[in-house]
Amino acid sequence: MSPEEERALTALFGEGIREHSEAGLRLITLPAVTLPPGCTPTTPFGIYVATPYAGYQSRLYLDAPVRLASGAIPPTTAAMLLGRTMHAASIQGIPATLPLPEAILAHIRRYQLVA
């Protein structure tokens, strides 16, 4: 990742942003992902998959399924990444080619918009 991306990700998600490679996937670990107000958990650990994966252009996995502010739990799938069981809501249309902060924010924003 570029120095600019790392600086923006650190401002957003805290110290300890790391890039990993596993099974051909580009993975970015995010220490504390602040979800939109009303979501639980509030700041889960996250792994962003910056590679097309499982039929998605990119994916944002969190270490727990998210309950939205409305109380609903969106359709979620689980995967084992970097030795952890992670959960991702079904979100399409976010290209892995976007700069990392922009793509990750676009994923997070969906948790605010989905009823």
Place this chain on the structure above:
Amino acid sequence: MSTTITIEIDGQPHQSADASLSGRRIKELRGHLDGRLLKLEADDERFVADEEVLDLRGGEQFTFECEVEEHRHHQHRRKRIVIEVDGKPYETRRHELTGAEIKALAHKPPGNLLYRITAERQRVEIGDTQPVHLHDGEKFVTTPPVGHAS
């Protein structure tokens, strides 16, 4: 045919039958204020010299700044500030910008969403017309309005 225009000086309305006024004449409308600086309040606020003639449309707002010597210190204090947008630094002398202006400063698409990051790592969405008082080192991020649930 003459048209009277109304301008605001120090918050007070003043009328003029002449739409071309010098800085000195605008000062005279307000009273004797020699030694003080006339400032045109606009998107890109600036000082107006006594001899400068402005073509006014009406509705312009003027204020007075401190005396010349103090102004030099004031300008010195009005330093450049650096903000970060998507991790990249951008410099400005303007201490207040709207969301649209911050995106333009950083060459971001106008359709992107803009967020300010607080010290607690919270994201606060900034609207295009919303003015933001900027602080040195303040951080912003943008994102395109993409993605949909499936």
